[in-house]
Amino acid sequence: MSTPVARRMIEVSGAEALWLLEGATGGRLVYVQRDLAVVRPAEHVVEYGRLVVRVPAPAATLAGVVTVTYQADEIHRGTKRGWSVSAAGPADVITDPDEAAHYLRTLSGWAHGPHDTLIRIRPQSVQGYRLGDAVDANALASGSSRPRTR
Numbered sequence: 001m002s003t004p005v006a007r008r009m010i011e012v013s014g015a016e017a018l019w020l021l022e023g024a025t026g027g028r029l030v031y032v033q034r035d036l037a038v039v040r041p042a043e044h045v046v047e048y049g050r051l052v053v054r055v056p057a058p059a060a061t062l063a064g065v066v067t068v069t070y071q072a073d074e075i076h077r078g079t080k081r082g083w084s085v086s087a088a089g090p091a092d093v094i095t096d097p098d099e100a101a102h103y104l105r106t107l108s109g110w111a112h113g114p115h116d117t118l119i120r121i122r123p124q125s126v127q128g129y130r131l132g133d134a135v136d137a138n139a140l141a142s143g144s145s146r147p148r149t150r
Contacts, residue, residue, distance in 0.1 A: 006134035007080060017085045017128025020074075022046045024085075025107075027072030029055045029119075031065045031091075043107040044070065051087055051121040052094070052103055056111035059093050062119055066090060070121060081132045089124040093117060 012020070021027075021044075029042045042055040051070055055062075062068075068091045075082035094100050103118050110116075 007131065008134045009129040009131055012083075012128040012130055014126045014128075017087075017126045018046065018123075020083050020128055021051070021072055021085045021087065021126075024072045024074060027053075027070055029053055029057070030069040030071065031057075031062065031067075033061060033065075041110050042070070043109060044072070045103070045106055049123075051123055052107070053091075053119050053121060054103060054107035054109040055117055055119065056109070056115045057117055058115055059117045062091065062117055063093050068119070068121060075131060083128060083130050085126065085128040087121065087123040087126045089122045091119045091121045093119050 025045075026041065026043050029040045031038055038057070040055050040057050042053045044051055044053045046052075053070055067088060069086055069088040071084070071086045073082060073084035075084065094103065100118055107118075
């Protein structure tokens with residue numbers, strides 16, 4: 001019989017969290033609509049400190065939203081190791097045709113048509129965590145894949 005492995009979450013700096021986010025392409029956009037949290041799958045790219053997200057939601061719905069949260073992670077199901085990042089801040093719908101064309105080519109999206117919207121998020125809060133075994137806590141904190149020796 002195997003012994004269960006204790007898990008740890010180690011908070012990373014905002015800079016490392018953004019770095020992790022830059023390396024991923026998919027995540028979830030969270031916003032409030034009619035007093036309820038709405039979660040949509042999305043694709044993103046980080047450019048010039050801004051997060052551009054292509055989300056299957058009507059532009060009219062997102063136009064009135066003041067703050068959104070974008071969450072992405074990479075967690076290995078077998079080992080339960082990986083990372084998770086959330087970025088929150090004000091968002092605006094991208095309406096410039098040239099800019100929209102660029103991001104429509106860059107991000108493949110989930111749905112096409114009226115429920116296909118591009119938004120720009122200016123992250124004001126970024127939180128990230130590395131996930132792993134408790135014995136790997138030093139390695140997680142340093143970003144290394146191997147634990148430090150004493």
